[in-house]
Amino acid sequence: MGERGMPREKMLLNGPQALTEVELIMVILGSGNRGNPVRKAAQALLRLAEDDLIRLSSFPPEGMTEIPGVGMAKALQLTAALELGRRRQEARMMLPAPCIVRSSADVYHRFSIRLADLGHEEFWLVLLRRSNEILAEVMISKGGLTGTVADPKVIFSKALAMRAAGVIAIHNHPSGNIRPSRADRELTKNLQWAGKMLDCPLLDHLIVSRNTYFSFADEGEL
Secondary structure (H helix, E strand, C coil): CCCCHHHHHHHHHHCHHHCCHHHHHHHHHCCCECCECHHHHHHHHHHHCCCCHHHHHHCCHHHHCCCCCCCHHHHHHHHHHHHHHHHHHHHHHHCCCCCECCCHHHHHHHHHHHHCCCCCCEEEEEEECCCCEEEEEEEEEECCCCCCCCCHHHHHHHHHHCCCCEEEEEEECCCCCCCCCHHHHHHHHHHHHHHHHCCCCEEEEEEECCCCEEECCCCCCC
């Protein structure tokens, strides 16, 4: 495996958190040139900043090009990445408290207005972190009056891509009848089985209508 591929491969397998600061800079720079390997350039950039990323982010691109193997294009890439990191931290400070799912009612209240008055079925997935904090809400499919298609392969491909620790399925019944159909129960069993196999458990499946909902977990069917 070449020098260029090692940090990227590590990142794909274990996520960006597994990379050292040198390796993260290597991924951003992409490649070095003859006589100036990308790892050597990344190490030199950190030495220039005395291993201080905040200091590195204050360097102008022209200053970074003093490092052999770092041209203006690579310096601009690194400057842009560091600026994104700064803006992310700034945005994090402005975020409200994390949304934690503590009960089926929490999920229902998030989706009741969104789904209750629709004339067609929609199937949604709530992706959760290990702390039950909501990671993302994803619409899987949209159907007609009598049903929608929810493929377990599609559902768990999204959950695994987002590295979710657990999932909650939600869909609406436009008829207002919240009792699960045979197809609803079969889908729930399939999702439950797939979640166990993939270590990403199905924590609940809600069927919502205008004023109420059915929870498979609350009813002891999970």
